[in-house]
Structures are given as structure tokens and as C-alpha cells.
Amino acid sequence: MSDCCAPAKNAVILACSGGSNVGQITNEAAKALDQLGQGRFFCGIGIGAGLPKFIETARNATCVAIDGCEVACMRKALENAGLAPDVHAVVTDLGIEKGYHFDLEADQVAEVAGTVAAALEELGTGPAGECGCGG
């Protein structure tokens, strides 16, 4: 394990980024959270691919998984790597209906980002470092 990504309070934000409105809302919410300094938007697909550096970075961080729907691909990718999210948000659980279109609404993105930010605040976490050791 590299010391550069070890602080327990770093947050990595993982989005399912799926091919639907709710999947893309996860992507937009993750970008917004990163830009607001709530954590580092991290390449969740690297964890899904089983790449060791990505998994190690997630293991040493506060993991936020944002899934578009109850299929929960991002959470399951973490679980397949032996990890579990510290914060897990599902867009459809917030009452946003899944559809195979990309007409995203800003208030939907804001609701998801706000839900995650509130959960992070409860945990008392901050943004991840900029070591770049895991992607």
C-alpha cells in the first residue's frame, strides 16, 4: 500500500455512469461533488475491471458509490473486489424514474449530489488527496 493514498478520511466518488437517465445523473452528480470539493471522482470501471491499484485506492478511502437504479452495479463491483461503500446512493430511490433517454434535469443532479454531500458530512469526511497513485 502506498502511503500517499492512505488517509482514511479521503473520499472517492464512484458512479455507475450507466446508459440511462439515472445512470448519467450519477455521472453528473459525481462531477458536481468533485468540483465542490466533496471528494475525488474516481474511475469506478477500474474497480469493476479488477485492477489492483484502483481497488487499493478505494480500500484506503471513504468510498461513495452512486448507482442509477436498484441493480446497483457500482456497489456490486465494489463487493466483487471485497469492498463495501461507506455511502451508497441510488437515484431511483429518490423517486427519479429510470428511462432510456438523456434528458437530465439540473434539480435531479442537485438532489443526488446533495444527498451524498449530506451523508459525507455525517461521516465527517473530506476530499481525497491528489497523489494520483491509482488512476
Ligand code: SF4
Ligand atoms: S446501476 Fe442501473 S443505471 Fe447504473 S449501470 Fe447498473 S443497471 Fe445501469
